[in-house]
Amino acid sequence: MVEDNTDVAQTAPIILVSAAGEAGRSAIAALRTRYSADYELVVVGDPADASGAAPAAGQAERPAEALDAVVAGPAEALDAVAARRAAALAEALDAAAAAHRAIALALVDAAAAGDGGSLAGMRERWPDARRSLLIGWGGWADAVTTRTLLELASQGRVDGYVVAPDSPHDESFHAEITGYLREWAVASAVHPARFTVVGDDGDPRVHAVRARLARQGTPARVIQSEQPEAETLRTLGRPSAAVLVGTPSGDVLADPTDADLARAAGLTTELPDHEVEVTVVGAGPAGLAAAVYAASEGLDTLVLESGAVGGQAGSSSLIRNYLGFPRGVSGADLALRAYRQAWMFGASVAHARHATGMRVGTGGFELDVDGTDRVRTRSVVLATGVSYRRLRVPALRAFVGASVFYGASSVEARAQRGRDVLVIGGGNSAGQAALHLARFARSVALVVRGPSLAESMSQYLIDELADAGVGLRTNARVVDARPSAAGDRLGAVVLEHTDSGDRDEVPTDSLFVTIGARPHTDWLPPEVLRDQWGSVITGAEVLTEGGRRAWPHDRPPEPLETSAAGCFAVGDVRRGSVKRVAAAVGEGSVVVSSVHRHLGELQLG
CATH class of the missing domain: 3.40.30.10 (Glutaredoxin)
Incomplete structure (x- = not known):
C-alpha cells in the first residue's frame, strides 16, 4: 500500500504547484516571496505562463524540467489541455520520487488535478504530504469547481482548498499555507526529537x-x-x-x-496545599472544556490527569467533523490547544496524577491521589472517560503494547510501514485509525461483528476507507492468535464468522482494538450511583434509579449532577452521553453553571 521512502535526500522539501491563469500566477509569486529560503518551489507548467514572467536568476523557483518532468504545453481544446497538465503533474511526481525528494505540499488547480489519480498516488509515495486545490476568488460559486473539490475531498485525494492570494503578502493565503506546512512537519517528524x-x-x-x-x-x-x-x-x-x-x-x-x-517535559505534577473550588478529574475534551470555563469565570480550578492530556480523543490522528476545522484536526493538537487555553485562564493541571479515592464530606470532598496524597475541594467534575475493553483472547496478552494495541494510537502508525494490520471495531475511532494506518502499512483491514459499517460509522469515513483501499471483514470476531515465526510479536489471528461459526487464520503483524467502553469509575465511593457497567448516573435519573435514599436533598439534582451533591459527571463517563467530541465539550462547558450554583449554596450555608 505504501512505498518506503526512508532514504529521502536531506535537501529542501518541495512545494509543488500546478496552476495556470491569474490564480496560479498570484500563488506562485506569493510562495516565492515567503518560502524560498526553506522550501524549493517546483512549478509544473510553463514558468512564463504561470508566473507572468521568467524567474529571475537566483530565485528558488525552478520548472519541472529540473526534475526531468514534462511541461504542459498549449492544446487546441480545453479538455486536451487539462489532460496534458494532469499528465505533466504525474510525471513531475514520478521524477520527484525517482530523485528521492520530499514533497511537503502540492497545490494544484482543478485542471491539473484531473480525476485525482496523481493526488491519490501521492498518499502512497509521500504519506505525510499535504494536497490542496487552488481556486480563484469566488471559485466556490462555480458549479464545476465546487463539484471537483467536493469529489476529491470525499475520496480523500485533497486535504482542502486554498483561495489564491490577491497579493504576495496576502496573510490569509499564507495562514492556510503555513497551516499545511505545519501539519506536514508534525506528521513527518522533520524537526529533531528532543x-x-x-x-x-x-x-x-x-x-x-x-x-x-x-x-x-x-x-x-x-x-x-x-x-x-x-x-x-x-x-x-x-x-x-x-x-x-x-x-x-x-x-x-x-x-x-x-x-x-x-x-x-516541563509539566507540573504538584498538588495545591489549599482547598480549591473545583477539581476536574480527567483532561479529555469534556474535562478540558470544564477547566477552561471554570477558570475563565474566576474559579480556583485544579485538573487531575493520570494519562496524557486529551484522553481517548487525544490519540485520534484526525477528527474530521469537529466544528471550526475545515480540514479536520488531530486529537493531540485539539487537546494541546485546549490545555494551553485552560492554563492561560489560570487552571492548575497536575499531570500523571491518579485519583484513587474520594470521600464525601460536609461542604466538600477529599480526593486521594496516587494513594498517598490528598486534595480538598468544594466540588468535583468527573471527566475520566472510558477505555477500550480487552478482548477475551488469552493468546493476545503476550503481545499487548508491542504488536497488540488497545486504542488508535497515531504514534504507532509510522512503525507499521510495510506491515499487515487489522483494526477491530466499526465506529468512527476505528475508521480514523484505519485511514491513518493505511498511509504507512502494506495493508489494512477492518474487522466488525455486524454485516456492515452503515449503522456505526459516519458516511464520509466509509467513503474514504473504500477509496484508500482499506479491507473489510464483516460478521467476524477474534477468537485466537498465533505468534510470528520469531515468537516475539503477533503473527496471525483466528477469526470466527459469527453467522456460520467457521474459522479462518488471518496473517497480521499488528492488531489495533477499538471496541467496547469501560468507564474509569472503580475508585468512586458508594455515594456516587453507577449502573451495572460502571457509568455514572446523573440528573433526574438519580431519583429514578436510586430514589430518595440516593438523593435526600430538597432540590432536584442538576442535569449533570451525580447522587453526591456537588459532584458532577460529564462526557463518556456519564450514562446516556453522546459519544462525540463536540458533545463532550458541550457538557464540560455547561456544567460550570451548575458548579456555580452549588458553590453559592455552600456560601449560604
Whole structure:
C-alpha cells in the first residue's frame, strides 16, 4: 500500500504547484516571496505562463524540467489541455520520487488535478504530504469547481482548498499555507526529537514511553538496545534498566515513571496545599472544556490527569467533523490547544496524577491521589472517560503494547510501514485509525461483528476507507492468535464468522482494538450511583434509579449532577452521553453553571 521512502535526500522539501491563469500566477509569486529560503518551489507548467514572467536568476523557483518532468504545453481544446497538465503533474511526481525528494505540499488547480489519480498516488509515495486545490476568488460559486473539490475531498485525494492570494503578502493565503506546512512537519517528524528512548521494540514499556512523550508534545526517537549510541546512554544512566530516556537537559532517566516523563517535559505534577473550588478529574475534551470555563469565570480550578492530556480523543490522528476545522484536526493538537487555553485562564493541571479515592464530606470532598496524597475541594467534575475493553483472547496478552494495541494510537502508525494490520471495531475511532494506518502499512483491514459499517460509522469515513483501499471483514470476531515465526510479536489471528461459526487464520503483524467502553469509575465511593457497567448516573435519573435514599436533598439534582451533591459527571463517563467530541465539550462547558450554583449554596450555608 505504501512505498518506503526512508532514504529521502536531506535537501529542501518541495512545494509543488500546478496552476495556470491569474490564480496560479498570484500563488506562485506569493510562495516565492515567503518560502524560498526553506522550501524549493517546483512549478509544473510553463514558468512564463504561470508566473507572468521568467524567474529571475537566483530565485528558488525552478520548472519541472529540473526534475526531468514534462511541461504542459498549449492544446487546441480545453479538455486536451487539462489532460496534458494532469499528465505533466504525474510525471513531475514520478521524477520527484525517482530523485528521492520530499514533497511537503502540492497545490494544484482543478485542471491539473484531473480525476485525482496523481493526488491519490501521492498518499502512497509521500504519506505525510499535504494536497490542496487552488481556486480563484469566488471559485466556490462555480458549479464545476465546487463539484471537483467536493469529489476529491470525499475520496480523500485533497486535504482542502486554498483561495489564491490577491497579493504576495496576502496573510490569509499564507495562514492556510503555513497551516499545511505545519501539519506536514508534525506528521513527518522533520524537526529533531528532543528525547531519545533506548529499549527493545518488543518491550511494551518502550511503546508506552514513546506514546506518552508524543502525547505531551515532545516526540522522541527510539534506538534499539544493541546500537552503539545506546551504550553511551547506558553509561550515563543505569545499565540494568530496561528503558532509558535521554532528555534535552542531558539527564538520562532509568525506567522512568509517567510522572518522571511529565516533569522532564516541563509539566507540573504538584498538588495545591489549599482547598480549591473545583477539581476536574480527567483532561479529555469534556474535562478540558470544564477547566477552561471554570477558570475563565474566576474559579480556583485544579485538573487531575493520570494519562496524557486529551484522553481517548487525544490519540485520534484526525477528527474530521469537529466544528471550526475545515480540514479536520488531530486529537493531540485539539487537546494541546485546549490545555494551553485552560492554563492561560489560570487552571492548575497536575499531570500523571491518579485519583484513587474520594470521600464525601460536609461542604466538600477529599480526593486521594496516587494513594498517598490528598486534595480538598468544594466540588468535583468527573471527566475520566472510558477505555477500550480487552478482548477475551488469552493468546493476545503476550503481545499487548508491542504488536497488540488497545486504542488508535497515531504514534504507532509510522512503525507499521510495510506491515499487515487489522483494526477491530466499526465506529468512527476505528475508521480514523484505519485511514491513518493505511498511509504507512502494506495493508489494512477492518474487522466488525455486524454485516456492515452503515449503522456505526459516519458516511464520509466509509467513503474514504473504500477509496484508500482499506479491507473489510464483516460478521467476524477474534477468537485466537498465533505468534510470528520469531515468537516475539503477533503473527496471525483466528477469526470466527459469527453467522456460520467457521474459522479462518488471518496473517497480521499488528492488531489495533477499538471496541467496547469501560468507564474509569472503580475508585468512586458508594455515594456516587453507577449502573451495572460502571457509568455514572446523573440528573433526574438519580431519583429514578436510586430514589430518595440516593438523593435526600430538597432540590432536584442538576442535569449533570451525580447522587453526591456537588459532584458532577460529564462526557463518556456519564450514562446516556453522546459519544462525540463536540458533545463532550458541550457538557464540560455547561456544567460550570451548575458548579456555580452549588458553590453559592455552600456560601449560604
